[in-house]
Every structure is written in structure tokens, then in C-alpha cells.
Amino acid sequence: MDKYDVLKLDNQLCFPLYAASKEVIRLYRPFLEKLDLTYTQYIAMMVLWENREVNVKKLGERLFLDSGTLTPVLKSLEAKGYLKRHRSSEDERVLLATVTDEGMRMREKALAVPGEVASCVSLSVEEAVTLKSILVRLLESFSACDNSGR
Numbered sequence: 001m002d003k004y005d006v007l008k009l010d011n012q013l014c015f016p017l018y019a020a021s022k023e024v025i026r027l028y029r030p031f032l033e034k035l036d037l038t039y040t041q042y043i044a045m046m047v048l049w050e051n052r053e054v055n056v057k058k059l060g061e062r063l064f065l066d067s068g069t070l071t072p073v074l075k076s077l078e079a080k081g082y083l084k085r086h087r088s089s090e091d092e093r094v095l096l097a098t099v100t101d102e103g104m105r106m107r108e109k110a111l112a113v114p115g116e117v118a119s120c121v122s123l124s125v126e127e128a129v130t131l132k133s134i135l136v137r138l139l140e141s142f143s144a145c146d147n148s149g150r
Helices: 003-007 014-033 039-051 056-063 067-079 101-110 113-118 125-142
Strands: 053-055 083-087 095-099
Touching: 014 039, 014 113, 039 053, 039 056, 039 067, 039 095, 039 101, 053 056, 056 067, 056 095, 067 083
Parallel strands: none
Antiparallel strands: 053 095, 083 095
16 A cells, blocks of 8 residues: 555545535436425525524524525525515524425425435435434534644
């Protein structure tokens, strides 16, 4: 083994994660286009469907999105009538997003999306559960790293 083996693409964990993520999002595209949603809008709506109202800062943290990415997504969803953004009555500094009735109706239309995408992925249910568990653990481990090069 030579010292440059660590720099070979085939020896990287990051590359198959990156490529798989891109390909999964690509798989979603035709199903989400029918709903007039991007993938990022879809995942934001998933959180809103589950919680009805969310703190925008916490939504960004939940989706691993910075405000520069999240704000245009929320503006677009608001323009489509799926959510309303407003300041908290308890703390004016807190911006909230609340799903509208129209946004809740979109949930019904989105019900088929997970199954349609799953039919394109050749993993057993057990493999999918295991992979998700590993990826969640990986995401949780990132919070322990401050990215300072240590």
C-alpha cells in the first residue's frame, strides 16, 4: 500500500455518499415536478406537514440548510400558498412558518412519492432501514466535529 492510496477516489466514503445523494434527488425530480416542488421544497413541506408550525431557524437546522438556502425555498412555498411566515407573538425575534390549508392538501398529493421513489431503489426493506440508521448516526457524529481541521 502506498501513501497515496488515501487519495484514490475508490477509497473514499465521501464520494459514494455524494453520488448516491445526487442520484436519489434526481430520482425524486419527475415525481416532484408533478407537484411543482423541488426536492428542498418537498423536505421543508414534510417538516411542516408533521409539525404544522415550525421555528424557521430550527427548520434550517433540521434540514441542514443555512438561511441563505432556506429563505428562497420558504419564499417560493409562500408564493405558492403552501405556508405563511410570521413573527412569534411571544418573541418578535423568532420567525415561524405555518402550513396553510392549501399546503395540507398538497400532503395528500405527495402520499405516492415515497413509494414511487422506493420502487426505483434496489434495496430490501431491511437494507434500507440499516442504511438509514447508519446515515443518521453519521449525521449525528458531524455535530461532534467543529470542522477546524482537528
